[in-house]
Amino acid sequence: MVILPAIDIKDGNCVRLYKGDFSTVHKVAEDPLETAKRFEADGASFLHMVDLDGAKDARPQNADIFIEVAKNTSLKVEVGGGIRSLDTVEHYLRHGIDRVILGSAAVKDPIFVKEAVKEFDDRIVVGIDAKNGMVSVEGWLDSSSVHYLDLAKEMEKIGVAHIVYTDISKDGTLEGPNLNQLTRIKQAVSCNIIASGGISGIGDIRALKELGVYGAICGKSLYEGTLDLKEALQAAAE
Incomplete structure (x- = not known):
């Protein structure tokens, strides 16, 4: 299983939110590049980065930071947040970003996702973020009438290889991931599932490893010190 430390960017700063609520934003680290280097020094191979301003404004706002880190x-x-065009996808991939995450676009513009997958194959990741099983869009500010499993199946048909699944009610809570929903999405599609939201400690990493998901995104747990990255990487590799 792959461990992906997370860096969320708002106004150029490393921040965390509670359940995706922008009013709860708080700074967790001084410098994105130094934070990434710290994760690298601890043995990480992957990094999950989110442009929170981009997600809210539906266009990239912090691209230079992500490219600098890469x-x-x-x-x-891997980068997500506000990516709505093939030009943006191509810009990121051409400048050292490994994978691009499409979230709201999966609901609002599946044809764009299909074109992106056709052109860039498994370098396209789809982010499915749900509250009470229903997908949220536009930086989690809007709800849709789409069920997370229906969207996952649609993305599988398009040819999406990787899905990041987030239960918004768990995100930033340190209450543990939603193993029930993760089990259901893993059984529903053949895509690689990356678990996001709620991971608190090493027990959660072991539970996700046992579940057989492809990857786990760790954010608040690393900043709060409830999870040791080296220990998580070791447990994921066992």
């Missing part, structure tokens, strides 16, 4: 570390960086 250029100055050996980490495989």
